[in-house]
Amino acid sequence: MTVPLGGVTLADHAAVYAALEEAGFTDVWSSEVAGTDAFTPLTLAAAWSPRLRLGTAITPVFTRGPALLAMSAAALAEAAPGRFALGVGASSPVVVRDWNAVPFDEPFRRTRDVLRFLRAALRGDTVDGAFDTFEVRRFTLERPPTEPPPVLLAALRPGMLRLAAAEADGVILNWLAADDVPTALAEVGERRPGFEVAARIFVCPTEDAGYARALGRRLITGYLTVPAYAAFHRWLGRQDSLGEMWRAWAAGDRRGAAAAVPDEVVDALVLHGSPERCAADARRYAANGVDVPVLAVLPTPETTAGGAAAWTDLLPRLGAGAGEVA
Secondary structure (H helix, E strand, C coil): CEECCCCCCHHHHHHHHHHHHHHCCCEEEECCCCCCCCCHHHHHHHHHCCCCEEEECCEECCCCCHHHHHHHHHHHHHHCCCCEEEEEECCCHHHHHHHHCCCCCCHHHHHHHHHHHHHHHHCCCCEEEECCCCEEEEECCCCCCCCCCCEEEECCCHHHHHHHHHHCCEEEEECCCHHHHHHHHHHHCCCCCCCEEEEEEEEECCCCHHHHHHHHHHHHHHHCCCHHHHHHHHHCCCHHHHHHHHHHHHCCCHHHHHHCCCHHHHHHHEEECCHHHHHHHHHHHHHCCCCEEEEEECCCHHHHHHHHHHHHHHHHHHCCCCCCCC
16 A cells, blocks of 8 residues: 555554554555655554555655665664565656756666665665766765665666666556556566566545546646656557647647546556455456555545545455455
8 A cells, every 4th residue: 555645644644554454455655756755654654563564666766865865775674674675766857856956867877876876785885986877985874774675666668677677676667557567567577586566556446437537637647748657658559549638738738638538548547446346456467467566545535525434444445355455
């Protein structure tokens, strides 16, 4: 499950983590966009729920210096030994450049360099030298984790997918349909022992299809017009189905872009229906090769109106078969 849950304060998440465990969820994974940072919700989970596995999906490689990112990861690995996975990725120009005032230059090479730095630093090595995109002088973690966390790489297209396969401990997929998973994993090739595939899966557990599709269209036009995601979906074969959306967006017609997203694309990328149906549809990702399907629950009329009590009802229903859905 993606944490924190919407509408529940971090201070109240002790009960959330307990409810997730009771419902059968095995993992909690955070994100880092414009809400909480990636590490704070997981630090609370480390203290409050010592059985849950923890992961970041993802921490951007631009918005922290390499040493600070290693220190944050090492601290959480020390707090939750053997049950933390660090997911990193390039993020986007909006998050990096527009919101954090950092140039979004050479995202592939920066991601590769940070990945290589982290693998060495988290082993306790002294890192001293120049990478292609930055230089580090004699950095050594004072508290290297006894068990270095696996480092997973967010990847969309072939170059980054192949980098993950070659140098990371796993890959994190995002904004794709269950039927797209084999296309992505074909670039990964034969997996090394221990290599994990995680995927963030957007779910809107409501039987109000009109609401779910309207929300899905807004999200799709917000995300899949970002150049990296647009290129990803062209590569997946959605040039025809999303072409009108891209043309309207480029012309400045935001409303027209959202209206141009076909129902079948929304339904493939944003699972909706009853909680049980959402859980069943999410398990299709596992059937297609995803090891860690991570639900990202979108707001629904029920959770918005019902508050914490609505989550108490929802989580057990989403958790049906949650040994396969994180």
